[in-house]
Amino acid sequence: MKIAGTDLDVFGLCLGTNIFGWTADEPESFAVLDAYAAAGGNFIDTADVYSVWADGHQGGESETVIGQWLEARGNRDEFVIATKVGAMGGLSPANIGERIDASLRRLHTDRIDLYYAHRDDPEMALEETLTALDAQVRAGKVRYIAASNYTPERLAEALAVSERDGLARFVALSPHYNLVERTYETALAELCARHNISCVPYYALAKGFLSGKYRAGQPVESSRGRLDGSAYLDDRGLRVLSALDETAAAHRTTVAAVALAWLLAQPTVIAPIASARTPEQLAELLPMAELALTDAELERLSAD
Numbered sequence: 001m002k003i004a005g006t007d008l009d010v011f012g013l014c015l016g017t018n019i020f021g022w023t024a025d026e027p028e029s030f031a032v033l034d035a036y037a038a039a040g041g042n043f044i045d046t047a048d049v050y051s052v053w054a055d056g057h058q059g060g061e062s063e064t065v066i067g068q069w070l071e072a073r074g075n076r077d078e079f080v081i082a083t084k085v086g087a088m089g090g091l092s093p094a095n096i097g098e099r100i101d102a103s104l105r106r107l108h109t110d111r112i113d114l115y116y117a118h119r120d121d122p123e124m125a126l127e128e129t130l131t132a133l134d135a136q137v138r139a140g141k142v143r144y145i146a147a148s149n150y151t152p153e154r155l156a157e158a159l160a161v162s163e164r165d166g167l168a169r170f171v172a173l174s175p176h177y178n179l180v181e182r183t184y185e186t187a188l189a190e191l192c193a194r195h196n197i198s199c200v201p202y203y204a205l206a207k208g209f210l211s212g213k214y215r216a217g218q219p220v221e222s223s224r225g226r227l228d229g230s231a232y233l234d235d236r237g238l239r240v241l242s243a244l245d246e247t248a249a250a251h252r253t254t255v256a257a258v259a260l261a262w263l264l265a266q267p268t269v270i271a272p273i274a275s276a277r278t279p280e281q282l283a284e285l286l287p288m289a290e291l292a293l294t295d296a297e298l299e300r301l302s303a304d
């Protein structure tokens with residue numbers, strides 16, 4: 001499906017990569033990337049900040065792994081590469097100018113297909129940030145720009161500034177959105193629909209919870225530490241799991257595939273972002289691409 005208003009034609013599952021260089025080392029990351037590519041995947045999500053939270057990391061570890069892989073496989077042109085700026089150092093023109101060159105170097109590429117403002121920078125006037133991003137588009141270093149973690153008010157303001165000043169506009173929004181995080185469905189979804197902005201939701205598996213591996217009283221195999229999905233194991237989480245279990249059984253598929261197919265079926269969503277630590281985990285996500293849920297199933301899954 002094409003990202004609205006662009007020529008970027010993307011696979012229905014965007015591969016999350018904040019775990020590359022963190023819970024997946026380089027050979028494991030290469031194996032996941034190879035499996036994703038073999039399945040027809042072409043949409044990779046990273047950020048300059050990944051994975052600064054891990055011991056001894058400074059950010060750039062994920063971009064570095066992806067760059068090494070693109071170079072080793074010689075397949076850069078087959079992928080839509082999305083990366084982000086702003087989580088480290090904000091969205092000033094100076095920070096954007098510096099960090100984009102570092103991202104390009106690490107990714108072994110001369111252009112970023114989708115460049116996200118990672119989160120709003122309340123210290124910066126939107127005019128300044130958008131003028132700086134627009135300059136990167138004009139310089140050919142960026143194809144399209146996008147936003148992540150913006151409030152509806154600031155996103156609307158940013159779109160108005162782009163329109164007024166003739167600057168590149170955000171074509172996509174990446175919000176925190178999945179079956180157990182539904183805030184997007186209020187004002188942001190309406191705004192995206194009205195302005196023809198594609199939604200690319202992150203944490204699509206609720207940090208692993210929607211894989212179905214978190215069950216009451218059972219040990220979980222995860223490498224994510226405090227960033228795992230255990231917090232969702234409450235009454236509501238259990239109801240969501242039960243709807244997922246029934247739907248997955250009806251389609252003889254995985255819980256993860258149902259959770260991702262549900263997201264893909266929501267208005268404005270074009271590709272959920274999820275990560276997999278191994279090719280085996282990825283294999284449980286991929287059936288989402290062919291899974292058609294009925295209206296009744298979508299309604300039941302949405303009920304909570």
Ligand SMILES: NC(=O)c1ccc[n+]([C@@H]2O[C@H](COP(=O)([O-])OP(=O)(O)OC[C@H]3O[C@@H](n4cnc5c(N)ncnc54)[C@H](OP(=O)(O)O)[C@@H]3O)[C@@H](O)[C@H]2O)c1
Nearest residue numbers: 016017018202203204205206207208222223274275281284
């Ligand atoms: N824009 C933003 O601000 C923002 C913020 C966060 C993330 N993101 C993006 O969104 C992507 C997705 O988020 P995420 O990776 O943190 O979380 P996620 O996709 O919600 O959950 C992925 C985790 O679930 C587990 N998992 C995946 N498939 C599984 C399976 N089949 N069986 C069992 N466990 C499975 C793995 O962790 P374990 O096996 O180790 O438990 C995996 O790391 C990130 O990689 C990043 O690209 C963007």
